Amino acid sequence: MSTKHIKTINKQNLIKTISTGGCGECQTSCQSACKTSCTVGNQVCRKEA
Amino acid sequence: MKFAENLTHLFTFGEDHILLDVNSGIVHQLSPLAYEVVQFWRQSGCDLEELVASPGLAAALTAEGTADDIQEVCQGLAELAAAGMLLSEAPELKDYRFSSDYVVKALCLHVAHDCNLRCRYCFAGTGAFGGDRSLMSLETGKKALDFLFEASGGRKHVEVDYFGGEPLMNFPVVKELILYGEAESRRRGKELKQTLTTNGLLLQGQVLDFLNEHEIALVLSLDGRKEVNDRMRPAIGGQGSYDVILPHFKETVEARGGDNYYLRGTYTRFNKDFFEDVRHMVESGFDLVSMEPVVAQPQEEYAFREEDLPELFRQYDELARYYVAKARAGEPFTFFHFNLDLNHGPCLPKRLSGCGAGHEYLAVAPEGTLYPCHQFVGNPDFAVGNVDKGIENREIGNNFRECHVLAKEKCRACWARFYCSGGCHANAWNFNQDLKEPYDLGCELEKKRLECAIWIKATEA
Numbered sequence: 297m298s299t300k301h302i303k304t305i306n307k308q309n310l311i312k313t314i315s316t317g318g319c320g321e322c323q324t325s326c327q328s329a330c331k332t333s334c335t336v337g338n339q340v341c342r343k344e345a
Numbered sequence: 346m347k348f349a350e351n352l353t354h355l356f357t358f359g360e361d362h363i364l365l366d367v368n369s370g371i372v373h374q375l376s377p378l379a380y381e382v383v384q385f386w387r388q389s390g391c392d393l394e395e396l397v398a399s400p401g402l403a404a405a406l407t408a409e410g411t412a413d414d415i416q417e418v419c420q421g422l423a424e425l426a427a428a429g430m431l432l433s434e435a436p437e438l439k440d441y442r443f444s445s446d447y448v449v450k451a452l453c454l455h456v457a458h459d460c461n462l463r464c465r466y467c468f469a470g471t472g473a474f475g476g477d478r479s480l481m482s483l484e485t486g487k488k489a490l491d492f493l494f495e496a497s498g499g500r501k502h503v504e505v506d507y508f509g510g511e512p513l514m515n516f517p518v519v520k521e522l523i524l525y526g527e528a529e530s531r532r533r534g535k536e537l538k539q540t541l542t543t544n545g546l547l548l549q550g551q552v553l554d555f556l557n558e559h560e561i562a563l564v565l566s567l568d569g570r571k572e573v574n575d576r577m578r579p580a581i582g583g584q585g586s587y588d589v590i591l592p593h594f595k596e597t598v599e600a601r602g603g604d605n606y607y608l609r610g611t612y613t614r615f616n617k618d619f620f621e622d623v624r625h626m627v628e629s630g631f632d633l634v635s636m637e638p639v640v641a642q643p644q645e646e647y648a649f650r651e652e653d654l655p656e657l658f659r660q661y662d663e664l665a666r667y668y669v670a671k672a673r674a675g676e677p678f679t680f681f682h683f684n685l686d687l688n689h690g691p692c693l694p695k696r697l698s699g700c701g702a703g704h705e706y707l708a709v710a711p712e713g714t715l716y717p718c719h720q721f722v723g724n725p726d727f728a729v730g731n732v733d734k735g736i737e738n739r740e741i742g743n744n745f746r747e748c749h750v751l752a753k754e755k756c757r758a759c760w761a762r763f764y765c766s767g768g769c770h771a772n773a774w775n776f777n778q779d780l781k782e783p784y785d786l787g788c789e790l791e792k793k794r795l796e797c798a799i800w801i802k803a804t805e806a
Contacts, residue, residue: 311693316692322502341691
């Protein structure tokens with residue numbers, strides 16, 4: 297939606313990925329720059345990238 | 346349909362108003378008028394269908410807008426709800442079952458339980474993880490990689506992080522393991538990503554050339570400004586490390602074309618103005634940076650306290666504005682925790698399962714014992730097996746897997762549940778001795794970082 301008052305900024309619907317996702321090929325979250333926190337949301341899906 | 350706190354997150358960054366639909370992950374930017382309408386909806390407790398006709402709505406609004414504008418906002422909200430983009434429910438989650446397969450796809454290899462720095466906040470007890478200072482043998486390292494290749498089953502992408510202590514104190518073994526990993530992954534049809542986390546003291550000459558030639562991803566540890574870094578990251582003799590490691594890091598990054606690394610820092614109560622440290626990193630020529638809050642027990646003088654949060658939040662605000670300003674000036678940099686991809690991010694199954702510690706991700710101690718992650722290494726209660734026999738205690742891994750985000754009471758009601766995935770198991774254990782009880786201070790900082798990251802995405806849209 298993009299109107300004068302409401303602008304939607306992304307399209308990915310997480311709920312739909314519950315049936316399409318789960319291949320497990322993505323990076324493990326703690327294997328990058330993070331070793332003391334758990335930040336999964338900023339990983340990238342290998343299938344989508 | 347009433348406004349529901351556990352299905353949404355409404356927040357303001359500067360003058361921008363943002364509404365996140367939690368289950369769908371869809372983000373809406375609101376005008377000042379739309380924001381006030383949503384606030385009225387939220388506070389009045391009325392149904393969305395009756396919102397436009399609610400007595401008191403027009404009087405409650407201070408933002409500019411006509412009756413037609415109010416009508417448009419209410420209609421827009423109703424359309425979003427009907428399309429599953431607002432107040433979306435996720436009944437699928439109630440019956441969701443996690444796979445019971447044991448697929449280990451990532452190892453943290455503790456190749457050196459020894460270190461040439463004496464960082465004051467080190468969770469590894471200055472490198473030894475509470476035990477003897479020791480190095481992993483080549484034989485043990487090869488067994489660990491063989492275990493990874495076997496235990497990853499049908500997964501094509503697997504990962505290993507050479508970690509410590511300081512892994513370059515055992516470089517001859519690291520070098521052989523990198524070569525072995527390359528050869529074995531090719532032979533087995535796997536894609537092996539190899540990463541090394543280093544303090545940089547030994548990162549020079551042939552070591553540097555080898556790591557660059559083999560495209561090993563690097564995590565380079567620096568805490569920012571010289572005085573900040575040297576206070577917490579002294580060498581064994583007490584002298585600072587900044588003047589030695591910064592030239593090493595600059596040479597390393599330049600030689601690899603500025604790619605495939607993160608310059609990673611830890612900030613503490615001693616540098617609550619950590620934005621200055623991130624800026625120092627960026628202005629020193631590094632454009633892939635990360636800065637994380639120290640995780641320390643409250644008795645430590647460098648540990649954060651709850652009263653520090655407002656200042657830390659202000660620092661993240663400043664950092665986010667700096668991030669946007671740099672991007673608009675054509676000088677973008679990457680800050681790990683702002684690196685949110687709202688359209689190509691991980692799927693919900695990944696977000697539910699989190700970091701995978703204990704079942705997808707394991708750490709290997711120098712003598713070959715397997716632990717759920719690097720932060721549990723050395724704790725015998727959490728030993729899950731070893732590289733000779735593989736996983737022997739599946740109960741520990743199953744327990745970690747069952748401590749997913751939906752199993753944690755606090756997380757089920759939290760808007761950030763699908764971004765942090767329930768937080769760090771080690772933090773939960775170390776602070777609360779309960780894997781299902783998240784570390785509160787870490788949660789607050791995670792939520793703040795996420796608000797900044799979502800706002801940044803809104804500025805880019």
